[in-house]
Amino acid sequence: MLSSGDRVAILLHGGTTTNRGKTGISLLRYSNLPIVAVIDQDCAGEDLTQLTGIDRPIPIVASVADALAYGPTVLSIGIAPSGGALPDAWRAELKQALEAGLSIVNGLHTRMAQEPDLKAALQPDRWIWDVRQEPTGLTVGSGKARSLPCRRVLTVGTDMSVGKMSTSLELHRACSEQGMRSRFIATGQTGLMLGEDGIPLDAVRVDYAAGAVEQMVMKYGHEHDILHIEGQGSFMNPASTATLPLIRGSQPTHLILVHRAGQTHIHSFPDFQIPSLPAAIQVYETIAAAGGTFAPTKVVGIALNTFHLDDETAQKAIAQTQAEIGLPCTDVIRYGAAPLLKAIL
16 A cells, blocks of 8 residues: 555654554664654654664654644554554544545554544545454465475564564565575564565464465465564563464574563563573474474574663673574674574575
């Protein structure tokens, strides 16, 4: 639905500097479309680059009304609140955007296109795209991705929201720069909102989840040298159910473990401790192989999220992790994905 002529405003209230804004931050970092305004009442008037480290000179404004001055054609929902539901406080702003002639890209679970008051505000020739919709024609998984000749790299994490999508995108970028036939497979709303092909995995019924992943991998596996499958969730997080169907559906040849430097407990469940990285690696490799039912799959590198650290501390954390684990380690956003790609190849 998005076109090259669209101009995007991102609704990001309270998310510019917090984990709940990961969708908007990823759009800022990776979208090829012009982004004309960020809407965040908590950070209005501040410098986006200083807050996020993203070198994009975009104004932060307090409301949709303020953003209209910059001529957006699309409002993208950049916040991912717990449960993916539409907060009541945003509804008035969404109606205001629709009445002003904007379209809406919605990555929440709430089906905005079916909301009567939002449908009534929608202007002619404009649209609401509810990204989280189960694809048609799904079947159960069959494990046939193991027959593909390409490398299949899956990012896995010690928690949710640690940087799995960014790691996959940066690896895809590094492969493309080397002239490889590389493909990023989106499995969440943010990747789809960036225009990548894939599935909204958390909108797929659990019986078909592995099959949905398998369908996408089989679609591109014969035409590419390497597929980068966007990871979701974490085996360590009690709210997560997405990681196993990703492993079974993609039959990965390589795993990259993503971890936030210094994090010791699950972010939303502080009573649950994150195991040591060697223990986490053992968990993922053991489940991937399932005692020999599936091919052995190794974690070949660590993507360390050091956004919250200064440069010197970040480099020390990376060096220490690499020395302790014995695997290549880098922060792909700060320092590039080359060490991880070398391990994969």
